[in-house]
Amino acid sequence: MTVYQNLIPRFIKYVKKETRSDENSQTVPSTPSQVEFARELVTELTNLGLSKVHISQKSAYVLATLPSNLAKDQQVPTVGLIAHLDTADFNAKNVSPQIIKNYDGKSAIQLGTSQYRLDPHEFPNLRNYAGQDLITTDGQTLLGADDKAGVAEIITAVEYLLNHPEIKHGQIQIGLGPDEEIGTGADHFDVKEFNADLAYTVDGGPLGELEYETFNAAQAKIKLIGKNVHPGSAKNVMVNALQLAFDFHAQLPSDEVPEKTSGRQGFFHLLQLTGTVDQASMTYIIRDHDRDKFEARKDLLRQVARLLNAEYGQKRVIIDLQDQYYNMREVIEKDLMVVELAKKAMEDLQIKPVIFPVRGGTDGSKISFMGLPTPNLFAGGENMHSRFEFISLQTMQQAVAVILKTIQLIAKQNS
Numbered sequence: 001m002t003v004y005q006n007l008i009p010r011f012i013k014y015v016k017k018e019t020r021s022d023e024n025s026q027t028v029p030s031t032p033s034q035v036e037f038a039r040e041l042v043t044e045l046t047n048l049g050l051s052k053v054h055i056s057q058k059s060a061y062v063l064a065t066l067p068s069n070l071a072k073d074q075q076v077p078t079v080g081l082i083a084h085l086d087t088a089d090f091n092a093k094n095v096s097p098q099i100i101k102n103y104d105g106k107s108a109i110q111l112g113t114s115q116y117r118l119d120p121h122e123f124p125n126l127r128n129y130a131g132q133d134l135i136t137t138d139g140q141t142l143l144g145a146d147d148k149a150g151v152a153e154i155i156t157a158v159e160y161l162l163n164h165p166e167i168k169h170g171q172i173q174i175g176l177g178p179d180e181e182i183g184t185g186a187d188h189f190d191v192k193e194f195n196a197d198l199a200y201t202v203d204g205g206p207l208g209e210l211e212y213e214t215f216n217a218a219q220a221k222i223k224l225i226g227k228n229v230h231p232g233s234a235k236n237v238m239v240n241a242l243q244l245a246f247d248f249h250a251q252l253p254s255d256e257v258p259e260k261t262s263g264r265q266g267f268f269h270l271l272q273l274t275g276t277v278d279q280a281s282m283t284y285i286i287r288d289h290d291r292d293k294f295e296a297r298k299d300l301l302r303q304v305a306r307l308l309n310a311e312y313g314q315k316r317v318i319i320d321l322q323d324q325y326y327n328m329r330e331v332i333e334k335d336l337m338v339v340e341l342a343k344k345a346m347e348d349l350q351i352k353p354v355i356f357p358v359r360g361g362t363d364g365s366k367i368s369f370m371g372l373p374t375p376n377l378f379a380g381g382e383n384m385h386s387r388f389e390f391i392s393l394q395t396m397q398q399a400v401a402v403i404l405k406t407i408q409l410i411a412k413q414n415s
């Protein structure tokens, strides 16, 4: 029996609550089920004995405080622990998890009565879990370990601290927010209200993941304006908006696309293309870890638009560029303590830190740029956002241990 006996029941209880977010919704949070889950967490955190438990009016985050138990004259940084309540854009109704005890690391796992199996031939990551207990789906839904695992791990860690007053810690702030999966939740996060000195999102993947580098991200919406006339008398008159779209796209480097890049290579990703001769539109996302290269990519898009407009002698290409988030490394690099502490916590627990640049963003990318350095810790989930999602009980316990160890290391810091 584990020391964190409520961890798994808590996690199972959470994943059974449908909290899928909806990018077409105008409300914050985007779905009522997230509000319902947030209210239940308020009750749970209050019953555990945390202070100032409430749902923030500003951010819709569930906020709670665990006061410091250090002597009054001992000032240490306040640590924030952040996770998200919503699940990705995949069926999340009637999540019905199954537990595979002592998995052998090689056989295929039948997912409920569905046609799907978790097969190590298809998912070699299963081989890392020989001897562990896995929680999977029944093949009909996602699991929602992303990020119910993070929520359960954070709450279990503070529960442990409440039950073990002999463990010394500074003030801890908890923030459980909506709508991470639709990329809007952290927009409303209020760093002043949260009032931490450093923070961690607990939203990463397998054991040891520690992320403090993300993409810089922008979106470009491009409108192409054609001139439609009868094709029989179109010579030198017609401007085909669809051809404009092809011409635009042809100016971009064809090997700098998601399907041909990895590691630290950036890309232009054409997400959407619709139109008629008369008018067309394209949406690109632009991603690059390097800020200068990111800016150069945006410049290239502007330049292509300018060239095409010059060629036609009028504005036929209208480009609307919006930055979405930035590489948090830019902020965190100024003081790597927040990363070093988590790294040391893992090493103290004989967990090998796995640090690599994320090809994506985290809530921490936005929160870091709001002034609160917030790297991402592993929560344990694998194959996220799909029916093949699974998580290991042992990794979840390790995640709780890393959170607790990091908090203890911070309590030894003198600020």
Ligand SMILES: [Zn+2]
Pocket: 084, 146, 147, 180, 203
């Ligand atoms: Zn997540």
